[in-house]
Amino acid sequence: MKEVAKIIPDREFREFLDKLAEEVRVWKEKDHMGYVSVTCELAKYLAASAGSDHEMVFTAGQIKQVMDLAK
Known part of the structure; x- marks a missing residue:
């Protein structure tokens, strides 16, 4: 059965963002x-x-932080 998607917690998002920033x-x-x-x-x-x-759900603010990495 598929897990109900939840917004990614701040700590987990920060780790995701740090790894992505390096990439x-x-x-x-x-x-x-x-x-x-x-x-x-x-x-x-x-x-x-x-x-x-294990779908990840992001807030609008989290998406903005990710997209800001492109600048």
């Missing part, structure tokens, strides 16, 4: 990805758990 740094510095490419990759990360048994 974004690599995309920008080593892979030379621009703003649009990074934004697309971030959108894929946010949607990665969609439809899974």
Whole structure:
């Protein structure tokens, strides 16, 4: 049975965001990805758990923090 999706807790989100920030740094510095490419990759990360048994749900503020990494 599929688990009811819950908003990702702040501590877990902070860990997720820190790991993602490092990934974004690599995309920008080593892979030379621009703003649009990074934004697309971030959108894929946010949607990665969609439809899974352990779906992650983000608040609007959390989504903004993730998308701000592209700047």
